[in-house]
Amino acid sequence: MRFVHETRPQRVRFGSGTAPDAVAEEVERLGAHRVMVIASPAARDAADRITAGLPLALRHHEVVMHVPTEVAARAHQAAVEARADAVVSIGGGSATGLAKAVALASGLPVVAVPTTYAGSEATAVWGTTDGSRKTTGSDPRVLPRAVVYDAELTLSLPVGMSVASGLNAVAHCVDSMWSPGSDPIDRTLAAEGIRALAEGLPLVTAGPADLRGRELALYGAYVSAVAFSSAGSGLHHRICHVLGGAYRLPHAQTHAIVLPHVLALNAPYAPEAQARMARAFDAGSALAGLDRLRRAVDAPRALGDVGLRRADVSAAAGLILPVVPPDNPAPVTRAVLERLLTAAWNGDDPA
Numbered sequence: 188m189r190f191v192h193e194t195r196p197q198r199v200r201f202g203s204g205t206a207p208d209a210v211a212e213e214v215e216r217l218g219a220h221r222v223m224v225i226a227s228p229a230a231r232d233a234a235d236r237i238t239a240g241l242p243l244a245l246r247h248h249e250v251v252m253h254v255p256t257e258v259a260a261r262a263h264q265a266a267v268e269a270r271a272d273a274v275v276s277i278g279g280g281s282a283t284g285l286a287k288a289v290a291l292a293s294g295l296p297v298v299a300v301p302t303t304y305a306g307s308e309a310t311a312v313w314g315t316t317d318g319s320r321k322t323t324g325s326d327p328r329v330l331p332r333a334v335v336y337d338a339e340l341t342l343s344l345p346v347g348m349s350v351a352s353g354l355n356a357v358a359h360c361v362d363s364m365w366s367p368g369s370d371p372i373d374r375t376l377a378a379e380g381i382r383a384l385a386e387g388l389p390l391v392t393a394g395p396a397d398l399r400g401r402e403l404a405l406y407g408a409y410v411s412a413v414a415f416s417s418a419g420s421g422l423h424h425r426i427c428h429v430l431g432g433a434y435r436l437p438h439a440q441t442h443a444i445v446l447p448h449v450l451a452l453n454a455p456y457a458p459e460a461q462a463r464m465a466r467a468f469d470a471g472s473a474l475a476g477l478d479r480l481r482r483a484v485d486a487p488r489a490l491g492d493v494g495l496r497r498a499d500v501s502a503a504a505g506l507i508l509p510v511v512p513p514d515n516p517a518p519v520t521r522a523v524l525e526r527l528l529t530a531a532w533n534g535d536d537p538a
């Protein structure tokens with residue numbers, strides 16, 4: 188066994204109903220006196236409660252998925268004009284992503300309060316979109332200094348979005364099993380993420396107000412993001428990155444739909460990872476475990492339903508091919524990608 192594992196410096200607080208006090212304490216620890224709060228409109232109620240205890244400089248609500256560069260520039264300008272000395276983001280990956288863009292431009296520290304299972308808060312990866320081109324990079328300055336997880340804030344996340352976002356977190360686990368930087372620590376965290384999400388997500392769909400299911404899903408989302416942050420993106424994330432950037436597909440739903448097809452492709456070529464995921468799902472195979480979970484939560488099935496045109500499948504395969512990780516377990520050609528995307532577009536049985 189030989190590996191290099193880097194643990195990212197970040198304070199993480201977890202506790203239902205604790206966000207207002209916890210965020211105020213984290214802001215105080217940073218010594219900040221002029222806070223910029225970035226909150227998506229859907230998280231406005233949560234933002235009202237959390238902001239009440241903060242030394243506020245401004246609230247910013249222009250949050251757009253995949254962080255268009257002009258949206259990022261306006262947020263940075265607003266931070267400069269308000270002389271903000273810290274950023275608090277409240278919302279899903281889009282709100283966290285905008286806070287990261289401000290941090291990248293300004294160096295301001297971020298406290299993240301996630302309200303979905305996207306996991307961006309645990310990574311040093313930033314992303315912006317210019318036209319149809321999505322650019323990402325990694326920079327330690329964008330890693331939130333602290334994350335406050337409060338599952339009560341996720342109770343308002345609609346079931347459909349909870350399912351898609353939760354499967355986005357499962358995708359972090361699956362890719363972490365074989366992406367280029369995957370190490371034994373990542374795979375341990377990824378297996379734990381699968382276990383927690385496979386238990387939590389069906390509880391969320393059975394009873395969206397069930398805090399136990401919400402806590403399991405949020406905890407699972409965190410450990411899967413920590414795994415992914417170290418392991419880096421594998422074939423699955425490369426595919427979804429292109430689809431999200433070039434065709435503006437919704438992030439979480441795209442992950443939820445593509446994941447079983449990538450798992451079906453790679454699993455036969457990665458027997459150890461396959462067996463480990465099967466154990467984490469408590470199923471006969473990884474694919475059977477994912478399939479059982481997807482049925483239990485009524486997961487989205489077809490790329491055709493979320494905005495990809497059938498006519499775009501071939502061109503999309505051409506865009507993905509150059510970014511396929513060279514050490515992906517299964518051999519990947521343009522024809523393989525076209526078959527995979529066609530199956531995902533139709534919503535075919537991945538097996």
Ligand code: NAD
Binds near residue numbers: 254340
């Ligand atoms: P999102 O943040 O856009 O949220 C999806 C929808 O849910 C939005 O309409 C939002 O307003 C709503 N919402 C969020 N929280 C809610 C709540 N508690 N109650 C009700 N509604 C709520 O989407 P996402 O899937 O969380 O994040 C996707 C973005 O994050 C993408 O741009 C993706 O690229 C990025 N991302 C980045 C990383 C990274 O490491 N950099 C990791 C994961 C995702």
